[in-house]
Amino acid sequence: MPASVRSDLEHIFRAAYPKVVGVAARVLGSRDEAEDVAQETFLAFGRTSIPAGEALGWLCVAAAHTALNHRRSGRRRATREEAASVPAGVAPDVAETVVARDEHQRVRAALSRLPRKQAVALVLRHSGLSYAEVAAALDLSPASVGTTVRRAESALREELNRDASSR
């Protein structure tokens, strides 16, 4: 490994990689794209001197931003994997699969339209970060994390309802 890359990268990578992929996957709805985002995020992280104790929060926030940037840019790949991105358990019927996939991407599109801080807080919380971790990662007070997450959930529901009523 190049000398410019931090020495504790592998340890942090192995501990945090699934979580970081999970954050990006919630935004993108695609495993391959989420892994690409996670790789980019760790590449960047490897050249920083962020303290190890703050690594998980930094990585999750960076992955969420990067994934949202992908999403907002509209530069998403239409891959065969999207066809397989319907959550497990959905009926194999083709029509139902198409509907479920459409719904799946509609949620991600609505998420990307939320204010950035709300979207990131929502994704971090639903990826399992504690209120204290979300607060530290986003420079919020722990007390305001609940408010931000609640507003994000309410706004996302409104986005989805508005989207549904216009279809």
Place this chain on the structure above:
Amino acid sequence: MRHPGDGLLRRLLDEPDGVADNDRSHIDDCPACLSRLSEVSRDAADIENALRFDVNVDTDDAWSRLLAATAGEAPRPVRQRRHLKRTPVVAVVGVLALLGGASAAAAGNWFQIFRTEQVTPITIPQADLVRLPELEEFGTMRVESRPAIHDVDDARAAREATGLASPRVTDLPAGVTGQPRFLVGDRVVGVFTFDRAKAEKALGRPVPEPPAGLATTEFRLTAGPGLAAVWPGNSGAPALLVGRVVAPKGFSNGIPFETARDYLLALPGLPQSLSSQLKAFTNEGGTLPLIVNEGSETSFTTGVGKAPATVLSTEGGAVSIVFWVQDGFINAVGGSLSTDEVLRVAGGIRWAAQ
């Protein structure tokens, strides 16, 4: 006891130990709070279900890929190259608005580096407009004073609240009738400080070493006060708006503008074409960047009186607005009007000081 807010109800679902005992007792005994809690819980569950995307990863394989990537001379995207993914355009534009025009700076602890003397549109493709990290993600923006925009009774009250002259329009465009309502806003003061760690977090990659002193330099932007007369339209959008605001001024207490500008423009992800445009207009100093959405708005320059003016209109011309800067004010006339109509109104305004 006051009912707890929705944020506290939300936390009660996830981390009940983080909620104070007296709040929990209140919620347990309060039908209104229990009803709200039920709604919050339903939304949380629905969103959790909507966002769920279970992924099984092969961490060993992923580590091998990362190793291969770090072994290269330059970091490469893992699967395919996606150029210009991140464009901190708004941040850069915002900071440049704070920094612009430093060549005319005067010495002093807070030296003025920016005085708006003309308005310049910058055309940015829509794709770049929608993937912009926000300014606060590149540093700290501390708002010391907010505009607190509010209605006042009439033109005299607007003048008294702001110390500005109010507009009189005698030749209203066809379809615009009645008396306007008046809005006023206070002076806005914001202080921006660049934060390298935040910028790296927003961009998802390391940024070049900032110039010495950038981290400790505060850029202070002031704008306002302002006032506007607004004639309502049938659709709810203003049929006509005529207003003015004391033009933004920027101050720095630290490093020279050129140094900071060149650094910000070099941040990864900024399209070269935009970078060139920004450099060109900021070299002259004293311009206020107006971002034009290339996909849905058109712009051209003309004059209002002796002042250069910029006219924007939406595609199809449904809404038009003209800006011009004169005597230290940014003036604007806009509404559900054609560009000819807003220019005719702009040319006929009389500004009444009393």
